Amino acid sequence: MIKLIIDNLRVEVPPGTRVIDAAEQAGIMIPRFCYHPALGAVGACRVCAVQVLEGSCRGIRMSCMIEAEEGMVISTTDEEAVAFRRQVIEWLMANHPHDCPVCDEGGQCLLQDMTVSGGHGRRRLPVKKRTHIDQHLGPLVVHEMNRCIQCYRCVRFYREYAGYTDLGVMGSAGRVYFGRRSDGVLESPFAGNLIDVCPTGVFTDRPSRFKGRYWDFERTPSVCIHCSLGCRVTVNTRYREVVRVEAAHDPQVNGWFICDRGRYGFPYASSPQRPRSARIDGRKSGVDEALDEAARRLSGIAQRHGSGSVALAASGRVCLETLGALTRFGSEKGWRGPFFRAGPRTAEALQSASKNLEEKISISLKDIEKSDFILLVGCDPVNEAPMLALSVRQARRRGAVVALADARSVQLPLDARRLALRPSQLTAALMRFAGKAVADGGAALSDRARGFLQACRDSRVDPAVDEQIDHLGLAARESRRPVVVCGTSAVAPDTPAAAANVARLLAAEGRKAGFFPVLPGANALALGLAGRTADHGAALREALEKGDVRALVVVETNLSELGFSADDPLLENLEALVVCDCLDSAAGRAARVFIPTQTVFEAGGTFVSAEARVREARPAFRGGTPVAQVSGGGHPPRTFSPDIPGADPLPAWQVLAALAREGTRVSADTLRKALPAPLCGAAPGKRLALPASAPDAFQPPEDPATAADGGLEVVVCEHIFGSEPLSRRAACLQELESAPRLGLHPGDAAALQLSAGQRVAVDCGRGVIEGEIEIVNEMARGVLLVPRLRGIDWHAAADGPLVVAVADIRSVKPNGES
Amino acid sequence: MLPENLKKELQDRIAAVDHPRELVVDVLFALQAHYGFVTDEAVEEAAGLLGMTPMEVDEVATFYTFVYRRPVGKYVIHVCDSVICWLEGGRSLQEYLSQKLSIAPGETTADGLFTLLPVCCIGYCDRAPAMLINKKVYGPLTPETIDQLLDELREAH
Ligand code: SF4
Ligand code: SF4
Ligand code: FES
Numbered sequence: 020m021i022k023l024i025i026d027n028l029r030v031e032v033p034p035g036t037r038v039i040d041a042a043e044q045a046g047i048m049i050p051r052f053c054y055h056p057a058l059g060a061v062g063a064c065r066v067c068a069v070q071v072l073e074g075s076c077r078g079i080r081m082s083c084m085i086e087a088e089e090g091m092v093i094s095t096t097d098e099e100a101v102a103f104r105r106q107v108i109e110w111l112m113a114n115h116p117h118d119c120p121v122c123d124e125g126g127q128c129l130l131q132d133m134t135v136s137g138g139h140g141r142r143r144l145p146v147k148k149r150t151h152i153d154q155h156l157g158p159l160v161v162h163e164m165n166r167c168i169q170c171y172r173c174v175r176f177y178r179e180y181a182g183y184t185d186l187g188v189m190g191s192a193g194r195v196y197f198g199r200r201s202d203g204v205l206e207s208p209f210a211g212n213l214i215d216v217c218p219t220g221v222f223t224d225r226p227s228r229f230k231g232r233y234w235d236f237e238r239t240p241s242v243c244i245h246c247s248l249g250c251r252v253t254v255n256t257r258y259r260e261v262v263r264v265e266a267a268h269d270p271q272v273n274g275w276f277i278c279d280r281g282r283y284g285f286p287y288a289s290s291p292q293r294p295r296s297a298r299i300d301g302r303k304s305g306v307d308e309a310l311d312e313a314a315r316r317l318s319g320i321a322q323r324h325g326s327g328s329v330a331l332a333a334s335g336r337v338c339l340e341t342l343g344a345l346t347r348f349g350s351e352k353g354w355r356g357p358f359f360r361a362g363p364r365t366a367e368a369l370q371s372a373s374k375n376l377e378e379k380i381s382i383s384l385k386d387i388e389k390s391d392f393i394l395l396v397g398c399d400p401v402n403e404a405p406m407l408a409l410s411v412r413q414a415r416r417r418g419a420v421v422a423l424a425d426a427r428s429v430q431l432p433l434d435a436r437r438l439a440l441r442p443s444q445l446t447a448a449l450m451r452f453a454g455k456a457v458a459d460g461g462a463a464l465s466d467r468a469r470g471f472l473q474a475c476r477d478s479r480v481d482p483a484v485d486e487q488i489d490h491l492g493l494a495a496r497e498s499r500r501p502v503v504v505c506g507t508s509a510v511a512p513d514t515p516a517a518a519a520n521v522a523r524l525l526a527a528e529g530r531k532a533g534f535f536p537v538l539p540g541a542n543a544l545a546l547g548l549a550g551r552t553a554d555h556g557a558a559l560r561e562a563l564e565k566g567d568v569r570a571l572v573v574v575e576t577n578l579s580e581l582g583f584s585a586d587d588p589l590l591e592n593l594e595a596l597v598v599c600d601c602l603d604s605a606a607g608r609a610a611r612v613f614i615p616t617q618t619v620f621e622a623g624g625t626f627v628s629a630e631a632r633v634r635e636a637r638p639a640f641r642g643g644t645p646v647a648q649v650s651g652g653g654h655p656p657r658t659f660s661p662d663i664p665g666a667d668p669l670p671a672w673q674v675l676a677a678l679a680r681e682g683t684r685v686s687a688d689t690l691r692k693a694l695p696a697p698l699c700g701a702a703p704g705k706r707l708a709l710p711a712s713a714p715d716a717f718q719p720p721e722d723p724a725t726a727a728d729g730g731l732e733v734v735v736c737e738h739i740f741g742s743e744p745l746s747r748r749a750a751c752l753q754e755l756e757s758a759p760r761l762g763l764h765p766g767d768a769a770a771l772q773l774s775a776g777q778r779v780a781v782d783c784g785r786g787v788i789e790g791e792i793e794i795v796n797e798m799a800r801g802v803l804l805v806p807r808l809r810g811i812d813w814h815a816a817a818d819g820p821l822v823v824a825v826a827d828i829r830s831v832k833p834n835g836e837s
Numbered sequence: 838m839l840p841e842n843l844k845k846e847l848q849d850r851i852a853a854v855d856h857p858r859e860l861v862v863d864v865l866f867a868l869q870a871h872y873g874f875v876t877d878e879a880v881e882e883a884a885g886l887l888g889m890t891p892m893e894v895d896e897v898a899t900f901y902t903f904v905y906r907r908p909v910g911k912y913v914i915h916v917c918d919s920v921i922c923w924l925e926g927g928r929s930l931q932e933y934l935s936q937k938l939s940i941a942p943g944e945t946t947a948d949g950l951f952t953l954l955p956v957c958c959i960g961y962c963d964r965a966p967a968m969l970i971n972k973k974v975y976g977p978l979t980p981e982t983i984d985q986l987l988d989e990l991r992e993a994h
């Protein structure tokens with residue numbers, strides 16, 4: 020440790036600490052514009068000047084550019100330093116408009132703070148200010164270049180940290196301009212972070228523009244539930260409405276940033292379409308009455324047909340409390356389920372990913388940044404778990420090798436080695452890779468590990484790619500911190516288990532190896548740990564067909580994820596369809612009894628992220644229809660009543676308690692404790708106590724052979740915008756959705772005599788998927804990509820990579836005829 | 838579109854260096870010579886040749902005063918706008934030029950002959966007040982020498 024003195028305080032810091040950070044540790048906040056812990060120091064703004072009284076570089080120095088030294092003495096209050104900083108602020112203000120009242124950054128602006136605290140108030144410069152023309156940068160970010168103070172944070176984030184190339188800095192001297200080459204939508208799905216990093220009002224949030232000042236908002240610590248990473252966010256609410264979501268700092272997970280899905284995904288909560296009252300047989304009713312009626316119907320059906328005739332359906336968006344309620348009341352009542360995922364393939368993939376997460380190989384996003392070899396298997400970071408892409412990029416910037424094994428043409432903001440493989444080839448490919456990545460015969464390994472290694476060495480994929488895989492394996496030999504990241508949607512059911520075993524094998528060799536699953540939904544890990552593999556959508560369908568299930572309770576779940584279409588005739592067979600949700604959905608509209616639930620912003624909730632971290636969202640406001648909707652956009656109503664309009668929705672766990680006739684006064688804690696281990700011990704802020712070793716560790720997959728030739732493996736592809744059920748309702752994100760097209764490899768397209776733009780209908784057994792063909796160069800052969808986007812009936816292929824025969828693909832005219 | 842021979846010549850030069858991006862300014866000047874100024878298309882072509890993104894090339898192109906990102910006249914006048922020339926009355930000369938050509942700094946005359954661009958010190962302080970016309974230096978300037986020069990150039994045209 021290094022000891023130094025800052026403003027007469029003794030400070031002790033690890034070697035390599037910058038003086039600006041050392042001071043911060045001691046509670047002294049030195050002004051800064053360009054310095055940002057995630058972006059590093061560039062010494063561009065000169066506002067962090069301090070006086071070095073003792074040390075190797077005496078005099079006025081930039082505290083972000085010098086490291087703490089033993090015996091250093093620093094003064095931040097020194098007259099010369101204060102005058103220097105004041106002067107810098109005066110320069111920076113020379114061209115800055117003095118119009119804070121009309122700037123949306125006002126109140127949350129570093130420049131405002133520095134100007135006021137630096138004491139600059141009167142303009143001395145007699146010349147005109149230089150002005151710029153602003154650009155239109157799309158639906159998320161507003162650009163006002165005149166406010167720029169040239170700190171370069173925006174380009175450093177956008178280009179260096181995030182790896183996108185369409186924003187830059189042009190011109191020189193007084194003319195420097197931060198923007199795009201021309202107007203247009205920012206290409207990065209992380210562009211919203213510009214709003215947080217820019218210390219002035221150049222980049223501000225478009226959807227929440229002029230909706231209030233910082234001090235008008237209630238700010239609540241929360242967690243993003245738009246993917247399985249669980250990034251930490253701050254929720255800003257005002258007038259019963261979420262106005263803005265910002266990144267909150269979490270050193271282990273998202274660092275300082277979040278993705279645009281997470282930042283802009285919230286409008287579903289205040290959508291005018293959001294159902295706010297209960298309905299019985301299409302008639303509006305009070306929630307209590309609907310709960311009573313639903314409970315009465317459910318118990319009637321249970322009496323007539325047995326308790327197992329009532330089934331529960333859930334998804335990765337239910338919180339731990341609701342999952343606890345599903346588990347506890349389900350088992351107390353003898354109800355079936357919860358059913359989740361579409362069928363045996365996706366259910367097994369999710370569960371093998373969840374159950375294989377064990378202490379030794381489980382890692383955080385931060386650990387990924389520090390790894391030196393990353394193998395991404397069947398996962399598309401930007402689209403499935405966006406912030407993962409930024410973590411992988413940080414590792415790549417530090418020299419890590421990044422490789423992708425995937426059926427899709429996965430796009431990353433970094434250069435990676437690619438293996439285009441069908442989902443059915445991934446398991447064998449992973450194993451072959453591991454066989455090469457382990458150098459010796461594995462003498463130090465346990466018998467089971469050695470057995471797995473042998474299976475790896477025997478694994479073959481396809482002569483055409485085996486050599487590439489071997490190269491990759493050899494490249495991984497030297498790595499000290501290898502990581503295997505594995506998805507659960509575009510993989511074979513046994514791929515996640517194989518991925519975990521590969522990480523275990525590398526760890527058993529003495530390396531710091533990790534396994535990181537990418538899961539479908541904010542709470543998917545918990546669902547995978549708590550649910551039964553056999554309870555999937557296909558099994559539910561079968562039970563419905565046989566008449567074994569007569570009543571279905573759908574809790575915060577889109578039935579498409581269970582493989583049902585919006586107007587599935589099977590749902591009509593039900594005697595009771597009870598839907599509890601905060602979204603307006605087809606199932607909700609078809610429900611016999613509908614009960615509105617609260618969103619995470621009202622109810623709060625606990626979620627377990629893909630890295631087994633327990634994440635807590637606190638309630639951000641009490642609920643109710645946004646004031647703007649009640650008042651028609653004008654002044655809040657001047658009539659007073661004791662209740663909040665539109666505040667009928669209840670937390671889903673309370674709904675379930677009422678349906679089980681347990682009364683709504685259950686405590687969230689008790690519900691969490693009803694879950695199986697390790698979920699019952701979930702403590703917010705901590706990681707789950709994972710098992711030291713998974714029961715079937717090193718179990719080689721049953722038949723790692725690849726699927727037979729012929730036919731196409733259908734892969735449903737998640738998109739960052741337009742796929743996830745909550746965020747796809749945000750109007751600003753809808754503008755950014757890609758066109759829905761079915762992807763084919765040029766070779767397959769030629770073989771099938773299909774060309775780009777042609778419409779085809781693909782019979783997936785359970786339904787027909789229709790869409791326009793797009794030729795995708797970097798994807799695997801033998802695969803059909805189906806986007807999970809509006810306009811495509813993807814649910815028919817929801818159960819992972821199923822195989823369709825070539826004969827099942829026929830071209831159709833735009834009006835649907837053959 | 839770049840003519841094949843120019844493209845080939847640039848590709849050969851780029852192939853001969855270790856780091857293609859070190860030639861970005863040379864390539865921009867070559868394209869400027871060809872198109873008359875660096876067009877949006879030229880930026881993209883340069884990026885393609887150098888393996889850079891168009892944004893990166895534009896950052897360089899917009900940085901340098903002698904790379905023109907907008908159309909310029911036949912004669913580009915870089916009049917010095919720095920301290921030594923100011924001491925020698927450069928400011929009033931700049932105004933004189935503006936008035937004489939009926940254009941503001943940064944503009945081009947209607948006949949497309951002259952573009953007036955104030956720049957920082959051009960390194961001819963010994964000849965202050967000085968200016969460059971199509972890279973040739975003139976100075977010390979007076980209203981009379983300016984008149985004469987402009988007339989000559991007009992005639993030469
Ligand atoms: S736009 Fe903002 S972040 Fe970028 S340089 Fe200007 S002040 Fe800094
Ligand atoms: S990466 Fe996932 S958890 Fe993080 S902000 Fe984006 S959607 Fe939310
Ligand atoms: S913060 Fe140190 S120079 Fe900008």
Ligand code: FES
Pocket residue numbers: 917918919920921922923958959960961962963965966967
């Ligand atoms: S100041 Fe004009 S040439 Fe140097």
